[in-house]
Amino acid sequence: MAVLIKQNVLEMPNVRLEFQVLDLRSIPKDVFLQSDKPECVLLAILSDFGSEKPEWIVRQILEHLVKLIGRVPRLKKYQKQLHVLSRLRKLAVITKNAIDSMPIHYDIETDELYLEGIEKGKEEGIELGIEKGIEKGVINMLKCERFTLRDIVEIMGVSEEFVLNIAQRLGLKVIY
Numbered sequence: 648m649a650v651l652i653k654q655n656v657l658e659m660p661n662v663r664l665e666f667q668v669l670d671l672r673s674i675p676k677d678v679f680l681q682s683d684k685p686e687c688v689l690l691a692i693l694s695d696f697g698s699e700k701p702e703w704i705v706r707q708i709l710e711h712l713v714k715l716i717g718r719v720p721r722l723k724k725y726q727k728q729l730h731v732l733s734r735l736r737k738l739a740v741i742t743k744n745a746i747d748s749m750p751i752h753y754d755i756e757t758d759e760l761y762l763e764g765i766e767k768g769k770e771e772g773i774e775l776g777i778e779k780g781i782e783k784g785v786i787n788m789l790k791c792e793r794f795t796l797r798d799i800v801e802i803m804g805v806s807e808e809f810v811l812n813i814a815q816r817l818g819l820k821v822i823y
Contacts, residue, residue: 671694676694676696692735693736726746730743789814
């Protein structure tokens with residue numbers, strides 16, 4: 648298949664496409680910096696900076712990305728993409744320095760491992776609460792001195808050894 652590319656025209660058999668080439672350096676940075684899409688914000692690195700210094704533009708891009716994304720794992724992805732694009736403008740060093748100097752605010756409460764730990768902690772807390780409640784029930788039954796060892800074991804659903812250990816530890820009398 649023969650493909651012919653002329654300025655602003657792509658020709659193939661039975662197809663002719665005309666297009667306009669747009670130089671991103673001719674578009675003001677604010678067009679991209681005002682976007683609510685991170686991918687568009689990244690393009691500001693290739694835009695017309697006007698009279699502003701590249702360091703300032705890079706900082707604005709990064710700050711806007713933080714506002715839009717917030718989460719560290721996704722932010723890292725866009726920082727890498729910004730770094731790659733910055734090479735096209737020979738701003739890689741400036742961009743890397745800006746990224747490295749950014750304080751990373753990580754919301755631990757949205758981290759999956761943190762949430763998993765919280766859930767596990769709740770489960771362990773519930774188990775511990777149940778154990779303490781059972782122990783308290785056994786202690787109260789032993790203190791009443793109306794229940795036999797067998798009664799306590801059946802009612803509380805514990806072993807004889809469990810009841811005897813509590814009685815021994817607290818010096819309480821066991822009725823057989």
